[in-house]
Amino acid sequence: MEGRELLMRICHFVARGMERKKGCGRSASEWRGIVLLLLVFVYGAGVWYYRDHFLPGTVVDGIKLSRMSRRDAEALLESYTLTLEERMADGAAAEEVLTGRQLGLSWGDEGGLRVLLEEQNPWQWPFAVWQPHEKKGMVIWDKTRFYKTMDGLRGFSAAFASAPVDARLSEYTQGVGYTVLPEERGNTLDRDRTLDCIRKAMGALKPRADLEENGCYREPGRTAGDEGLQRLAEEMNRYVSTEVIYRFGNAEEVLDGRTIHRWLRAERDRVILDKEGVSEYVASLRKKYDTIFRSRTFMTSYGEEIELREGDYGWWMDSARETEELYQMICQGRSGMRTPAYFQTAAMYGSRDYGDSYVEINLTAQHLFVYKNGKRVMESDFVSGNVASGDATPEGIYGLTYKERDATLNGDDYESMVSYWMPFNRNVGLHDAVWRERFGGDIYRAGGSHGCINLPYAAAAKLYGHVEKGMAVICYTLPGTASGSVTAQTARDTAQSVIDAIDRLGTVTRDSGKRIERIHALYERLTSEARRYVTNYEQFLRAEKRYREL
Template sequence: MTKEKVKMSTGRKVLIGLIVVFVVLALAVYVGGIFFFKTHFLPGSKINGVDCSFKTEKQTQEYMREEVSVYTLAINERDEGREKLEAEEIGLTYESDDSIGKILKKQNTAAWVLSLPKGKSYQLDTGVTYDQEKLQKKLKSLNCFQEENITAPQDASIQETDAGFEIVPEVLGNQLDEERTYEAVQKAVENQEQELNLEEAGCYMEPAVYQDDKTLKKHQKQMNKLTDVVITYDFADRTETVDKDVIKNWLVLDKKGNYTLDEAKVAEYVNQLGYDYDTFGCTREFVTALGETIRVKGGDYGWAIDQDKETKALIKAIKSGETQVREPVYAFKGWDRSTNDIGDTYVEISLKDQRMWMYKDGQLIVDTPVVTGNHSKGWDTPAGVYAVDAKKSPAVLTGEDYASDVTFWLPINGNVGIHDADWREEFGGDLYLTEGSHGCINTPYDQAEIIYNNIEIGAPVVVY
């Protein structure tokens, strides 16, 4: 064997020997660790936040006892307030039991090497005791519980200003919920925590409504929209104004939680308008189309606000958000507010002459024969000054023994009204005496169409 081969063989033997020695030592350390950690806590072990690494059960018990005796809980409050609670103030002591021993026995000692990088934390529900009355007394003595230092929370709200309805931000305050605070402190003490942030623990009483609350913002928007409108009633020589100062008293929440208008209060307002401004039918002097001056009485013509419709119309006008000048919806409406409230747009019917005229803006646009109520059967068309109650096209007129289809229907007094009558070939003359209608004014189709297209609800119809 050459010298070189001898040297190589010797080097291998040395290397192998070193490896063997290292393995034996590593095995010895590992086995030793297994036996050591049967009675000692693994590296990184913490119990209730106390580091117990490499300590025996007895050492851990003693160490925890010492830690508990000097325990201090820092209490961080809102607005940078800070107070503390010490062990002796609440009679805090450590009481040993077999819990630590049980943890020690459950350690996986065979895997002690794996615990080196991370360790393990344990939480025991037992181990410390304290006097609950002393704890409660201590809490009540803290500055944060003194009445002079407490500001109660306030909800964000909506308040009226000159500019409209604005959101006033909430006030957080610093009022603590005693029960929640006690529970949070109790938990911190039992877990041996070093600090407790009362705000993070949810101990403060909070406003129920914040300025960014969606419902609050919705209500503000709704209130401003409803009140940011001016409705002016024009009564010729007088006006009435419905603005924010009036509307704000009508605001109410509906069943869905939305601000709307209290219909009953709006109705009260409209009722007062009627009381102040309504007129009703009266006997009038009237100059006929043939130039004769007569007196006409009866009928339902005059100025009278339709309470229900105008209430709804006013609500609709306000909700539209459009500032406007308007007149009320009238159940009975004089054509203008002048002395001659019939005005210059009206329908005139002569029962004697069986003739009907219509004037629009003072111009004659219809002059036609008609057939009125059957005189022989007592169905005479009633005389008086009426207003067109409605317009409907088409319509079906019904009675006890008839149902008639018409294209143009203008009721003026219940079931009495002006309408076309395509079943008639002749109009005028003495037809009404025995072949008249049930009370309506039968009109040629083309003339009825002209009247229908040129007349408005509330226009006067003079029947004499």
């Protein structure tokens, strides 16, 4: 019982006694004597008691030692235990008990408590109730032992502790896409916060310390509810939900999330689409389906199959443009059918990309065939490039570049006006040659062209009506097919070129000058015999007169 409480009880006892003094037969002086004796007894007992017990209100380093003996105080540290309330990796509760010895707690100097007792004045014990006595620096802790114990805590052990894991995106799953994986709290302790918590708890000799309540665990930096992470998942799913379908004839290529997800990465909550990955994909399509500069077989009209190794005909994908357009399509999340961007196309996909409409030119036989939709629509003799002068027409498969009426072909030593011009290999093409009287045979060996395919005017006119830009032109040599047959071009045939030019003149205007000059030149190049067959020459003269009058 504290001295203050004892005095209060004595005073209460005396007051009650004095109230009953008449009934007890005792006088007031007698009661005062009794009280005095009691007080002297109590005071003396306190002096005797506090010779080896700490005075009321004695606090050492935050530890209350009131009315404790030195042995009690020593036992207090020796028996002290601190129970740490911990968290398992799965979130379950666990406990770990540390003793005062493990924590390195002691009273320091063995004589410290004795000196503290000797320094206190037991005669003043009644006043100690109102004058608390605090002492610091007596409880010490062995840092070496303390930190060794801390190092052994389960929360710092890799075998027990699981590190926190931030919420994150899942790996791509076909049909599902990306999901936000929840954070994992784990149970790895923060060393500084944990040591601080334990030091405070043992300093006050607290029996328990809740490590989670005191914020000692490392926590994930990002939770599943993070708005940035949710937006990132939505954007990633928009990318992988894109489906682009290419059709190459009967073959189909589907680009979807199974491939696109490999091109995605996240940087600062932004989706980055790897353009290099898109480029590599386009390159794989080009490698698989482009046919330009590749060998292909061809069944000739002579029943013999040959291999075409030269030429620039075929599918030719524009990789740079296709990469950019496909990249933008994926970025915008647009799905659908797609036709690649091409520099050049062919008639069909596959090894027979020239299709069933083409011009077949046998340079050995000096004979050509034209096929439309698999049917032969015309054939003709021709004269190809002059072999003797090194101007032989090159072999290979090419695409018709364009076709043009009334062209003038210029070279180093020539200028030729033609009515039908159909180039297929740079400046090599098919055209009429009204200056020639014969076609076919072996004329080409020493009397051939500068490389072009010279045709009779009628054949060139007919061919012009069958061919279109991009149509395959196949040039080859085939031993054993040389022919001695020759096709003659008559004066009437050459005159037709002028007749057709005059008919196309139409209404004369101020812009008709060049066409009139051209007709003049064509007419002058005709033989005198051929001129007689120009039946509409008078029509031309009238048109010329009208032009001069304008």
